[in-house]
Amino acid sequence: MAKAYWIARVDVHNDEGYKAYTAANPAIFKKFGGRFIVRAGKFSAIEGTSRSRNVVIEFPDYEAAMACYNSPEYQANIKVRQPHSQADLVIIEGYDGPQP
Template sequence: MQKGYWIVRVDITEPEQFKAYAAANAIALKNHGARFLARAGRFEVPEGSTRSRNTIVEFPSYQAALDCWRSPEYQAALQLRLPASAIDLVIVEGYDGPQPD
């Protein structure tokens, strides 16, 4: 089974409100087996565009990643985030095929 990932790019407009969202989303993330692979660390943009923060969240499966976003717990947290930020969020299935030599 392939893992699932949230790839998130965010601009925070209301830092205190965003902190409330981050605290609230922890319940949904934990319930769906999520773990952070990258969270607001240093980054460069050699091509394209970005936002001020980037996060990658790993889930045990693609379905778990979808289920987390759709869960009542995350949807409640989302209501805290909407007025506090602008984001791009992609849910993607992991890859387990051939790799470069």
């Protein structure tokens, strides 16, 4: 079964206000089997547009990734994040087929 990923790109305009959002996330993600793969590391925007922060979170499968996003805990935490940042989020199923 293919894993799934949240791919988020975020611009934070109030670091202090954003801290409560990031502090609550690990417990929420853990509940659904999520783990950070990328968490705001060094990057180069080679093509297209970018935001200042990039995050990739791996989940056991697409259903778990969607359940996490739709959970009451995360929906409440979105309201904490929104006044302090602008974000793009994609939830995508990983590829589990043949490789070159």
